[in-house]
Amino acid sequence: MTADLATYNFAYLDEQTKRMIRRAILKAIAIPGYQVPFASREMPMPYGWGTGGVQVTASIIGRQDVLKVIDQGADDTTNAVSIRAFFQKVADVAVTTHTKDATIIQTRHRIPEQKLTEDQVLVYQVPIPEPLRFLEPRETETRKMHALEEYGLMHVKLYEDIAQNGRISKTYAYPVKVDGRYVMDPSPTPKFDNPKMHMSDALQLFGAGREKRIYAVPPHTEVVSLDFEDYPFEIQTFEQDCALCGAHGVYLDEVVLDDRGGRMFVCSDTDHCEDRREHGHVGAMLAPNQEAAE
Amino acid sequence: MSTDTQAFTGGFSDPVFQSQSVFRKLMDGMARPGSIHTVEHDAGQPDPLGAAAGAIALTLCDHDTPVWLSAGFAKSAVGEWIGFHSGATITREKAEARFAFAEPGVTPSSFGLFSLGTQEYPDRSTTLVIEVAGLSEGQSFTLSGPGILQSKTVEIAGLPEAFLRLWADNRPLFPRGVDVILTAGRSFLCLPRTTKIVA
Numbered sequence: 478m479t480a481d482l483a484t485y486n487f488a489y490l491d492e493q494t495k496r497m498i499r500r501a502i503l504k505a506i507a508i509p510g511y512q513v514p515f516a517s518r519e520m521p522m523p524y525g526w527g528t529g530g531v532q533v534t535a536s537i538i539g540r541q542d543v544l545k546v547i548d549q550g551a552d553d554t555t556n557a558v559s560i561r562a563f564f565q566k567v568a569d570v571a572v573t574t575h576t577k578d579a580t581i582i583q584t585r586h587r588i589p590e591q592k593l594t595e596d597q598v599l600v601y602q603v604p605i606p607e608p609l610r611f612l613e614p615r616e617t618e619t620r621k622m623h624a625l626e627e628y629g630l631m632h633v634k635l636y637e638d639i640a641q642n643g644r645i646s647k648t649y650a651y652p653v654k655v656d657g658r659y660v661m662d663p664s665p666t667p668k669f670d671n672p673k674m675h676m677s678d679a680l681q682l683f684g685a686g687r688e689k690r691i692y693a694v695p696p697h698t699e700v701v702s703l704d705f706e707d708y709p710f711e712i713q714t715f716e717q718d719c720a721l722c723g724a725h726g727v728y729l730d731e732v733v734l735d736d737r738g739g740r741m742f743v744c745s746d747t748d749h750c751e752d753r754r755e756h757g758h759v760g761a762m763l764a765p766n767q768e769a770a771e
Numbered sequence: 772m773s774t775d776t777q778a779f780t781g782g783f784s785d786p787v788f789q790s791q792s793v794f795r796k797l798m799d800g801m802a803r804p805g806s807i808h809t810v811e812h813d814a815g816q817p818d819p820l821g822a823a824a825g826a827i828a829l830t831l832c833d834h835d836t837p838v839w840l841s842a843g844f845a846k847s848a849v850g851e852w853i854g855f856h857s858g859a860t861i862t863r864e865k866a867e868a869r870f871a872f873a874e875p876g877v878t879p880s881s882f883g884l885f886s887l888g889t890q891e892y893p894d895r896s897t898t899l900v901i902e903v904a905g906l907s908e909g910q911s912f913t914l915s916g917p918g919i920l921q922s923k924t925v926e927i928a929g930l931p932e933a934f935l936r937l938w939a940d941n942r943p944l945f946p947r948g949v950d951v952i953l954t955a956g957r958s959f960l961c962l963p964r965t966t967k968i969v970a
Contacts, residue, residue, distance in 0.1 A: 487787045496833050499794045500869075503831075504894035506801040507950045507963035509917050513894045537798060539791045595803075624890035656917050656965065658946065680802040695802045695918035695965075 488535040489567040494518055498536040498691065502682060505693035510655030511623070512606050512690040520686065527560060528686030530583050530602035537598065537682075538564065538581060543571045545579035550587035550728065550745035557585070576748050586649075588670040590727050590749040593679035595696065601664045603685040606692060608652045608662040628660045631703060639708055648713065653700045660703070661692065669712045669728045674700040717742045720762035722753035778851035781815020783829055789814075793830040800952070800961035805914040805923040807906055810957045814856075817848040819874055821902050823954040825852075828900075832859040832870055839868035839885075839897070841877045865897070873901045878931035882941050882949045893946035896964075904929025906955045916966040925960060927953065938968050 486492065494516075501515040520528040538544065544564050548556040552574040560583060561572050573579050576589040583600040593599060609619040612630045622628065631652055638645045651668035655661050663674060664683060674681060674694060681694040694700060704710035718725045720741040727749065729742040741762055744750035754763070783789040789812040796808040809823075816825025832838055838859045840850050849872070850861040862868055865884040873879065879899075888896035909928025915921070930953070941948045941964060948964035962968070 487791075492787060492790070493833055495794075496790075496831060497835065499798075500831055500836070501894070502798060503801050503898070503950070504896075506798065506918075507965065508893050508946050509965065511893060511946055514892075537791075537795060539795060540788065620891045680798070693802075695963075697920045698917040 485567045487568055488538050488564070489521075490518065490532065490535045494532075495536045498532055501691045502533065502536065502693065505682070505691050506680070506695050508659075509694055509698050510659030510661040510692060512685075512692045514689055515691050517686045517689040522559070522563075524687035525604065527556060527583070527585055527602035529684030529688075529691070530585070530600050530686075531560060531563070531684075532686060533600050533682050533684035533691060534564065534581060534583050535568070537600075538568055538570060540568075540570065542580045543573050543578055545573050545576065545582045545748075546584075547582065547587055547589070547746075547748075548585045549730075550589075551747045553747060574748050575752070576746075586665045586667075587728070587745060588666060588673045590724075590744070590746045591752075592673075593677060595678045597679040599677075599679050599681045601666075601681065601683045603662070603664040603683045603690070604687070605650075606662055606664075606683065606685040606688050606690040608650075608660050623659060626658065628654075631660055632705075635703060635705070639705070645704070645708060645710075651710075652703050654703060655694055655700055656698050657701075661694075661700075663700075667713060667728055668702065668710075671700070671702045671710070672712065676700075715742060719744045719750060719753075719760050721760040722750045722758045722763075723760040724750065724753055724758070775848075775851075777817040777848035778855050781813075781817070781825070781852065782856045783812060783814055783826075785812075786829075789826075790830040793826045796959075797827065797830065797952070797961065800959065801918075801950070801963055803918050804916065804962055804966040805919065805925045805960055807925075807958055807960050810959070817852050819843060819847060820849045820852070820872070821954050822957045823959040824872055824900050824902055827952060827954070827959065828853050828859075828870070828872065829856055831898075832857040834858040834860070836869035837862040837864075837867045839863070839865050839871040841871075841873040843874040843877065844872055868897050871897050871899045873899065875902045875904060875929055876931065877901075878933045879937065880933075882937050885949050887944060887947040887949060890947060893948070896947065896949055898950045898952065900952045900954055901931075902954050903927055904955060906953065906958045906960055910970070913969045914962075914966050915969075916963075918963070919966070928955075935968060935970055938962075942967060 546557040546561045548554040576591045650665045702710040810826040814825040885897035905928035951962040
């Protein structure tokens with residue numbers, strides 16, 4: 478135990494708060510896709526920085542856990558680095574950037590490319606948990622709509638997309654139906670990741686700190702992206718392969734290289750990309766440097 | 772030991788980490804209905820409360836969660852023990868209870884008297900912790916539903932006869948309904964309201 482650990486309870490939250498969140502998590506798992514209200518606490522970081530995910534992680538984490546934190550797929554961006562450092566300080570847990578080594582993965586807006594296992598828990602940071610919120614601002618009404626399974630408004634929204642744009646234009650936070658009952662916001666993950674939620678081997682927990690909601694998708698549970706028979710759900714596809722590791726069929730980020738239109742597409746999942754490069758995969762923009770080095 | 776002193780004995784020796792350990796098993800159990808988990812830490816619960824049930828009580832109950840006890844537990848030191856260690860109040864009203872603990876062989880006449888939650892807030896329902904004779908052998912049941920890949924067979928000894936009927940009434944209420952944790956000594960398995968059970 479490090480000396481500064483004693484100033485906080487293990488994992489920062491007090492035990493009563495953890496019990497309250499743990500009870501909410503158990504009910505969330507029992508009612509897949511339903512948003513359980515919880516008494517979200519002030520955390521030592523601003524709302525919008527993942528306070529919901531942090532509270533969920535703090536309530537489930539133990540000494541033996543290995544934590545990975547990603548922000549838009551990357552292990553090395555501000556949000557991921559600071560949350561990882563937070564748990565190292567307040568819980569003294571082991572951390573990793575390798576997806577396969579982690580027991581808890583807290584994520585902001587991506588699902589790792591590598592298939593998750595039964596021994597892993599994926600914790601999402603959620604800004605706005607209510608998928609109907611932009612269609613109906615009143616909580617009393619959206620709650621009633623969930624209670625009555627009245628999701629016509631959502632289908633109207635998707636239909637209007639098609640009428641105006643010729644396709645469903647929503648590319649992230651694409652609404653899903655969980656176990657044939659609740660319509661759920663998968664958090665602002667790209668719709669590319671929606672199929673990974675379906676029948677996942679890992680438990681998926683969602684925490685929204687400012688909005689004070691926790692919800693869950695148990696393993697092996699149907700998660701279906703909403704669509705129409707004549708306009709089926711489709712994920713993004715990329716013409717290029719990753720410029721660094723040559724990966725195909727993964728989610729890519731566009732990186733602008735100069736002011737003359739130069740750009741590259743690289744894996745959004747940094748661990749996946751590094752792992753592939755370690756195993757000798759080389760992308761188009763990395764290859765010339767290697768030859769030069771040799 | 773008299774009933775009075777039994778209430779003050781026991782409790783987790785390391786509450787932070789032992790309750791975390793029990794919770795993770797509970798979370799895994801709820802996420803994978805029918806999976807058997809074993810509580811490693813003894814909460815020093817008084818008879819006739821089982822070790823798993825005692826650990827679950829101290830892990831989840833506090834002053835926010837009224838607890839209902841079946842008749843056998845109610846006349847023992849269990850109520851005072853839970854009250855002393857967790858701060859939970861013991862209620863005789865099933866509908867008020869967030870958690871209910873039942874001793875072996877007790878058949879609730881109906882789950883409907885417990886809180887089933889509302890259509891708007893289905894999470895406000897009672898979690899029943901029911902002690903059975905054993906979870907390793909006995910009558911076999913087939914479980915299916917979220918958290919279960921295709922189906923899972925479990926063997927339960929001493930499940931109250933009316934349980935399947937009560938569960939069959941509970942399942943169609945979804946999203947409302949009670950969730951059940953079956954305990955046997957140190958072992959437990961979870962049956963969230965989504966699970967279908969076939970004998």
